[in-house]
Structure formats: structure tokens, C-alpha cells
Amino acid sequence: MIRIEDLNLAHGGTPVLRDINLTIDRGGIIALVGPNGAGKSSLLSLIARLRPLQTGRIFIDGLPVTTTPGRELARRMAILRQDGVFAGRLTVRELVSLGRFPHNQGRSTPQDRARVEEALVQFGVADLAERFLETLSGGQRQRALVAMTFCQGTDYLLLDEPLNNLDMFHARHLMQSLRRMADEEARTAIIVLHDINQAAAYADRIIAMRDGRIASDGTPGEVLTVDTLAAVFGYRMQVTAAAGRPLVLHHL
Amino acid sequence: MTQSVPEPKKAEWRKRITLPRMAAAAALVVLVCLSLLIGADTLSPTQLANDPEALELLLASRLPRTLAALLTGSALAIAGLIMQALVRNRFVEPSTAGTAQSAALGILLMTLVFPAASLGVKMIGATALALLGTSVFMATADRLPVTQPHLVPLFGLVYGGVIGAVVTFVGWQTDLLQFIDIWTSGEFSGVVRGRYEFLWGAGIIVVLSWWIADRLTVLSLGREASIGLGLDYAWTLRLGLLVVSVIAALTVSVVGIIPFVGLVVPNIVSRVIGDNLRASIPCTALAGALLVLGCDIVGRLIRYPYEIPVATVMGVVGALLFLKLIRLRPSHA
Incomplete structure (x- = not known):
């Protein structure tokens, strides 16, 4: 509540x-x-x-x-702001993985990786997983950010x-x-x-x-x-x- | 329940960087060997085996000089990388943002006020002033409009120039200009056993920065994203500032300011493997070490048997690399 x-x-x-x-x-x-x-x-x-x-x-x-x-x-609690993230040369997978940061402080467990893959698929960015964010369109970027926010699992x-x-x-x-x-x-x-x-x-x-x-x-x-x-x-x-x-x- | 998912293409990731890594390791071996053998007195491998004096020269002078170049190069590259993450601008580094100049001012003031203090004590003063100078830079950079990313490095250049001018003025007034040259123009010719060991501290800090790499990556996403991910933003920012300042103080006191390393190395590494600092910190450290050692060797060879300071060589090499980078990346900062 x-x-x-x-x-x-x-x-x-x-x-x-x-x-x-x-x-x-x-x-x-x-x-x-x-x-x-x-x-x-x-x-x-x-x-x-x-x-x-x-x-x-x-x-x-x-x-x-x-x-x-x-x-x-x-x-x-996870927050997604408009224009709140300045990631340029992180791959989509690296960005989404950061959603697990509050839980693992950067040390991914197999469960964390499974959740990341799940979020990549769920928001249709699995094909873009190895691409750098700066190479994506606005909509693709937004989906990557949403996937990261979901991945936080809050x-x-x-x-x-x-x-x-x-x-x-x-x-x-x-x-x-x-x-x-x-x-x-x-x-x-x-x-x-x-x-x-x-x-x-x-x-x-x-x-x-x-x-x-x-x-x-x-x-x-x-x-x-x-x-x-x-x-x-x-x-x-x-x-x-x-x-x-x-x-x-x-x-x- | 979690079903098994394929490993996140680790093999592919490895493939992408293993070949450059091998090349870098080979380059490191070659450069270290060259650095050990090249100097005013030539050393050859056969001499080393037979002549104890040659061995002593190697251990007292050539080896410390080589290690100093490697440690300085990696630390400066990491300081640049971290500073770029803190300011979120790719065109800043300690020597263009007043950090190195503030460290020089700090060590100058310590020399004036406590002439008898040991180098270690003077370095504490240099670190303190580097922290202060960098904090002022960051606070000002924060107020510049985000839409004008090039204002930040421009402001840094002016700001660093002003502090550098203060250093020169104080040095002029107190007849310490010769010392100032030691701190502001980086060179390794004075490095011998017993005069470079503080640089191991910089090496330790490089390892420490790798340990906090994930926190720094989150920090580089910006304040709001950091808080959203539960990072203690203010604390991490201060830690990053401290790392940059200590590296600046150590390198300025021992070898002097070397420009461009912190600027070009992180940018080149970022182009190849991206901004995930857990992956890029080791590569950046190694590339910085190679670049500085390489430039030092070139400086020893151009006017052999005389030497050109590494800062001068780096000024030329770094400027060329930097121009190339700007042409490759016109709109992103």
C-alpha cells in the first residue's frame, strides 16, 4: 500500500x-x-x-x-521517468540487467539472468539484445527501458x-x-x-x-x-x- | 518456476574481445621488453646475463621507469573513464577539468608551507586540493545546459587554465618555477627505484575501481535512474571524485601532468566494447598503460640519446587521436 x-x-x-x-x-x-x-x-x-x-x-x-x-x-518500487536515463553505449541486455541491481548489486545469479531474458522476450527486444542503445529508435529504446523497469521485479x-x-x-x-x-x-x-x-x-x-x-x-x-x-x-x-x-x- | 535459459551469449561476447585482448597482451610484452632495453646506455639481453652492472641498471632504473609508465597510464585512463561517468560527458578528463592543475597547486602550496614534509604528506595536500577543484568543476558543470554538451569540456579547459595560471604565478613569486615544471610537464626520466613506489597506490585504486564498476555504471545512467535502482547516488559520486583526485595527486606528484590519456583511451575503448564498466575498466587500464609506455619509448628514441618528455609526445599523439575521435563521433557527447 x-x-x-x-x-x-x-x-x-x-x-x-x-x-x-x-x-x-x-x-x-x-x-x-x-x-x-x-x-x-x-x-x-x-x-x-x-x-x-x-x-x-x-x-x-x-x-x-x-x-x-x-x-x-x-x-x-521501480520508476521509469521520461528522459531519465542517459545510457549510450550499453547494450540492451546490459541495460535490462541493471534492473536486477537492487537485488544483486551487479553480481547476476542464474535467476537474475533468467528474468532478464524473460523481460527481453516480453517486450520484444530480444532481437536487439546485443545492440547499443544509441543505435536504437526512440520506440525501441523506450521498450528497453520498460523491460528494465519490469525486470526490477517490484x-x-x-x-x-x-x-x-x-x-x-x-x-x-x-x-x-x-x-x-x-x-x-x-x-x-x-x-x-x-x-x-x-x-x-x-x-x-x-x-x-x-x-x-x-x-x-x-x-x-x-x-x-x-x-x-x-x-x-x-x-x-x-x-x-x-x-x-x-x-x-x-x-x- | 524458472526454466533454463541459454547463457546470455557469453561465447559471442568473448569472441568479440578475445582477439584484441591477445594482441594487447602481445603488445604489452613487446613494449615492456623494448622499454627495458632502450635508454642512453644500451642494454642487450646477453649483457644482462653476464654483467652485474647492467642488471643493476635494469633493476634500479629501467624496470622502475617501465612500471611507472604502466601504472601511470592505466591510472590516468581510469581516472578519465570515471570522470566521464560522473559528469556524463565524454570530453572531460582530469587534466582538462582542473583536477590535475588543482593537484599541482596543492603540492606547490604544501611545498611552500611545509617544505620539510615528506612526499606522502604533500600528496595528502595535493589530494585535498584536487578534490576541492574537481568538486567546484562538477558543481559548475551541473548548471550548464544539458543541450550544450560541449560547454562542459570548454568550461573545463578554461577552468583548468585559470588554476594552472595560479600555479605559475605562485611559482613565479616564490622562485619555484623549476619545481612546477616537474609537476606540470610529465616525464619519466627522473624515475628510479625509490622514487616511483607511490604509483603502486594508483595501481591499487585501479583495482578498487573495478570492484565498484557496477555501481559506477549505474551512476553513469544519471541521478534519477541511480536513485530508482537504489544506488546511494551522493555517496558513490563522492567515492568516484575521491578516486579521480587521488589518482591525479599521485601521478602529478611523481611524474607530472600527462595530457589526453584520460580522454582518448576511454573513448576508444567505449567505441569497441561499450560503456559497461565491468567489461571496460580492465581494457581501459591496459590500453592506457600501453599508450603511455609506447609514447615514453618514442620519446626516448626520437632524439636518441636525448629524451623528449612523455607529456610532449602524448600531446601530439593524443591530439591526433582526439581529432580522429571527434570526426568519428560528431554529434554524441
């Missing part, structure tokens, strides 16, 4: 997050949606202890993020716009992999998504943010209504249904 209490964050005097209180249970896909600058990525960074807390508290399975050793947290995955650079095939594949992970292993994914229909189709819970506040929080059916979407994104859009899920015609 992730518990966030009275979280506030200001950047140079401008409030970025205001009075966030959240409880996220284990197991499931939680989508963070909202317009640019709503504070989604900041919230994710604070949970992942990439930035210092100003006020408020965050606990991962009861462990406070500020004082728990980094390695202990890294075995429970109960919680924090993904900041993981569908960036992915084509439809791989975007759908990633969402389905997350869905399986949540259903079969009761793992938890917290994802910042810009494509609201991906959230509609795959998320168990959608948290909509605006101006650093939580504007709406609930199931896709509860959050994806004309009025709520207008309050969050600032314009009215049609909402229909497809395959038993809401479908937002946000582009019309």
Missing part, C-alpha cells in the same frame, strides 16, 4: 502540489491524468523519492520514503508517460502486460497517461489532477464523464462507450 499524507510542493514560490492525500492499495492499474502542468510527474517523482519532500509524508508498505534505505525501496511500478514513442502495437502490448501483471501477480502500476482512452480501457482507477490538486478520483466510469472532463481539461468532449468501457471523443 502507498499512503500519501498532506503533501504540498512549491517550486520557486509557485505551488505545484496542494494538499494531496491518497491511499493506493496493492494490485491494479492506477492512471494519473490531467492537463500539462497539473503536477502528475511531480507527484510521481516525490513518491519515487527523486525529489526531497517539502511537507507531508509518503509511505511505501509502511516505510517512509525519506528515511528508508534506497536499496530497500528499490526492491519494492510490487510497485511508477511509469511516467511510458507510451511515449511507442506505436499502437507496442502501446497496446505494454498496457496488456501491465494488466496481466496486476491481475496475475497483484502488482501495482501507477501510470501517467496522456491518452485518456488507454486509461479508460485498462485502468482500475483514474486520478485526475488539475492545478496541483486531485480533481477527481474513481473508476473510469466515475471519472470519465462530460462534466468532470470539462472541469479537468477545460473543454466539453463527448463520451460514449465501446467494449463495455467509456470512450472519450476528445479530439472532436
